[in-house]
Amino acid sequence: MPTIDFTIFPSTRYQGSKRKILPWLYQAFKELRFNTVLDACGGSASVSYLLKKMNKQVTFNDKLHFNYLIGKALIENNRYKLTEEDITNLFNNNPQLNYRSIISEMFQGIYYLDEENQWLDTVCNNIVNMNHYRNNVLQYKRSLSFYALFQASLVKRPFNLFHRANLDIRTNDVDRNFGNKTTWETPFPDHFMKFAHEANSLIFKSRHNCISTNLSVFDVDPYGLDLVYFDLPYIRKDGNNESSNYLKCYHFLEGLSKYNQWPDLIDFNTANLRLQAVREQNDFTKQNMLQQVEGLFYKFRHSKIVFSYKVGGIPSIPFIVKTMKKFKKHVYTKSLHYTYALNHQNGDAKKNREVIIIGK
Ligand SMILES: C[S@@+](CC[C@H](N)C(=O)[O-])C[C@H]1O[C@@H](n2cnc3c(N)ncnc32)[C@H](O)[C@@H]1O
Incomplete structure (x- = not known):
């Protein structure tokens, strides 16, 4: 097995990303024999990137289209990078193009300042109209450009989310003990450039062809997979589960x-102009979670399973173990107790127990 340098991995502010616990996941994956693997709910692609580094034949999948593009940029893409000329072309107005101003017109005062909305419009138009490459190259150039755009958009948002129209948190001149004013106020092009260069440094060719897909996990073809990794949205036993609806949290990136x-x-009935699909598209809720997990174990019963979850959720860890045992001869768990900084400024920290349930 190659030695893996965990410092060269995609950085991300994506909610629920496994980025910080990859070395621990690596130890668990290393003990299992597999080649073809599905990262069923791939999110920021952290885990797929680890699996690609392990030279596995990875299928990255996520139901959200923006995540799928991240999978294309970092996992499926073996060689294409953004050149300095590509980046300059994305930033500049092309006099031959007819620019739309969707963000400036619709999202004024909601997430970003007016000039930032204009910049986002320019870059989006330029990505959509990028056409001086052949199709097989273009798809990766576009995905890389979107990747940098998504990351830049995330770091400039309070809480790194789009669940509220709360630009005022940034603009109000008050003392705050959270967030990162400097990052918010760093201009978009600077963030974009940093993430584009970071993405370039992450592109590599592994031993197998990897792919990115954009399906609900319930629609994925379950055959031919040695292993399936699940990292479903986390449903808390207590309290509200607003943040488990990823489209609600990230609809703006999906729109981009x-x-x-x-x-x-x-x-248009929502104050922060979410997508209509937010209402329909939530496959995991407090009410249906037990059946959904069992349904997935049944569907992928021919593959080894690694299921990530946290203590204190629905289903409970004992329920997941019991259900997995219906389909797998050997089921065991590993857990990791780690502390993460909630707030860099006041040093507040929280304990978290990550668990993986493995069935083979
Ligand atoms: C906890 S996050 C995964 C985080 C990921 N492991 C990472 O390290 O970034 C859960 C993901 O499940 C995706 N998702 C939600 N419902 C889904 C479904 N029905 N099929 C596939 N993906 C889904 C969400 O879009 C979200 O990206």
Whole structure:
């Protein structure tokens, strides 16, 4: 097994990302024999990137289109990078193009300042109209450009989310003990450049072809997979589960990724202009979680399973173990107790118990 340098991995502010616990996951994956692997709910692609580094034949999958593009940029893409010329072209107005201003017109005062909205519009138009490459190259150049755009958009948001229209948190001149004013106020092009260069440094060719898909995990073909890794949205036993609806938290990135169709997808009855699909698209809720988990174990019963979860959720860890035992001869768990900083400024920290349930 190659030695893995965990400092050269995609950085991310994505909610629930496994980025920080990859070395621990690596130890667990190393003990298992497999080649073809599905990262069923791949999110920021951290885990797929680890599996690609392990030279596995990875299928990255996520139901959200913007995540799928991240999978294309970092996992499926073996060689294409953004050149300095590509980046300059993305930032500049091309006099031959007819620019749309979807974000400036619709999202004024909601997430970003006016000039930032204009910049986002320019870059989106330029990505959509990037056409001086052949299709097989273009798809990766576009995904890389979107990747840098998503990351830049995330770091400039309070809480790194889009669940509220709360630009005022950034603009109010008050003492705050959270967030990172410097990052918010760093101009978009600076963030974009940093993430584009970071993405370039992450592209490599592994021993197998890897792919990115954009399906609900319930629609994925379950055959031919030695192992399936699940990292479903976390459903807390107590309290509200607003943040487990990823489309609700990240609808703005999903909109960026479908720029030209965006106006037709918006729910104009919501204050922060979410997508209409937020109402329909939540496959994991407190009410259905037990059946959904059992359904997935049944569907992928021919593969080894690694299931990530946290203590204190629905289903409980004992329930997951019991259910997995219906389909697998050998089921065991590993857990990791780690402390993460909630707030860098006041040093507040929280304990978290990550568990993986492994069935083979
Ligand atoms: C906890 S996050 C995964 C985090 C990921 N392991 C990482 O390290 O970034 C859960 C992911 O499940 C995705 N998701 C939600 N419902 C899904 C479904 N029905 N099929 C596939 N993916 C889904 C969400 O879009 C989200 O990216």
